[in-house]
Amino acid sequence: MLIDSHCHLDAAEFDADRAEVIARAEAAGVSAQIVPAIALSGFAKLRDLCASNTSLHPAYGLHPMYLAEHRPEHLRALGEWLERERPVAVGECGLDFFVEGLDHDAQRMYFTRQLELARDFDLPVILHARHALDDVMAAIRRVGALRGVVHSFSGSEEQARQLWKLGFCIGLGGPLTYDRAKRLRAIVARMPIEYLLLETDAPDQPLAGHRGERNEPARLAEVLATVAELRGEETAAVALATSRNCERLFRLPRAVSVN
Known part of the structure; x- marks a missing residue:
């Protein structure tokens, strides 16, 4: 059985056929999904979706790419959601220095506060770190007492090693299936497997052979096959x-425990 450690199943792209998408995932062996939020406006929809299916586990956070939607008072609201709903993680949050026009100082403020909330609530963090991995690791060190995963990891092997020393996992999905991803594939071939999580980031990041298509959690089986081949x-x-890594990090209930 597989666990998709990062899937935006609440996205509008799935509104028309979400039940069928979940059924295909289950048929492919995906027994659970971690579904991270991106903005306060989507928290209620995400909560209701996960409440409707025990295989779906919510995380609440404020994504850096949606900075224009966030307000300082949303951080207070996030803390209230964490206390009331008791999700499996804080996120998706982090830093994005790739997209132009996203104020770096504002991103850092929201990110640091979310790390502090994760520490205070003893929750793992689901991190977005695009062209900002060193800054993300520096923030993790400053706040301290944190655990989590850098999803869609795209850094170097040395950066991966630094994350492992901090107790963080790396999440890998569709990009790994492309032959040109030589650095990522080399990391996966040699890395300690206890720090690896599998993900799809559906509906984004389509796999090789599915370019231009909507991604979905059933394709986690293809990510698994790539990882197994690379590692022999x-x-x-x-x-x-x-799956055990996911269960341990997110403290998933026994119902999705891998025997």
Whole structure:
């Protein structure tokens, strides 16, 4: 059984056929999904979706790419949601220095406060770190007492090692399936598997062979196959290890425990 550690199943792209998408995921062996929020405006929809299906687990956060939607008072509201709803994580949050026009200082303010909330509520963080990985790691060190995952990791092997020393996992999905992703593929081939999470980031980041298509959690099985091939291991062993990693990090209930 597999766990998709990062899937935006609440996105509008799935509104027309969400039940079918979930059914295809289950048929492909995906027993659970972590569904991270991106803005306060979507929290209620995400809560209701996850309440309707025990295989879906919510995380609440303020994504840096949606900076224009965020207000300082949303941080207070986020704390209230964390206390009331008890999600599995804080996120998706982080820093994005790739997209032009996103104020870096404002991003840092929202990010630091969310790290502090994660620390105070003893929750893992789901991190977005695009062209900002060193800054993200510096913030993790400043706040301290944190655990989590850098999703869609795209850094170097040395940066990955620094994250592992901090107790953080890396999440990998569609980009890994492309032959040109030589650095990522080399990292996966050699890394300690206890720090690896599998993800789709659906509906985004389509896999090789599905370019231009909407991504969906059922394709996590293809990510698994790529990881197993790169490591020279059986798919069942990789599925077991990465699912246990997810269960441990997010403290998932026994209902989705891997036996």
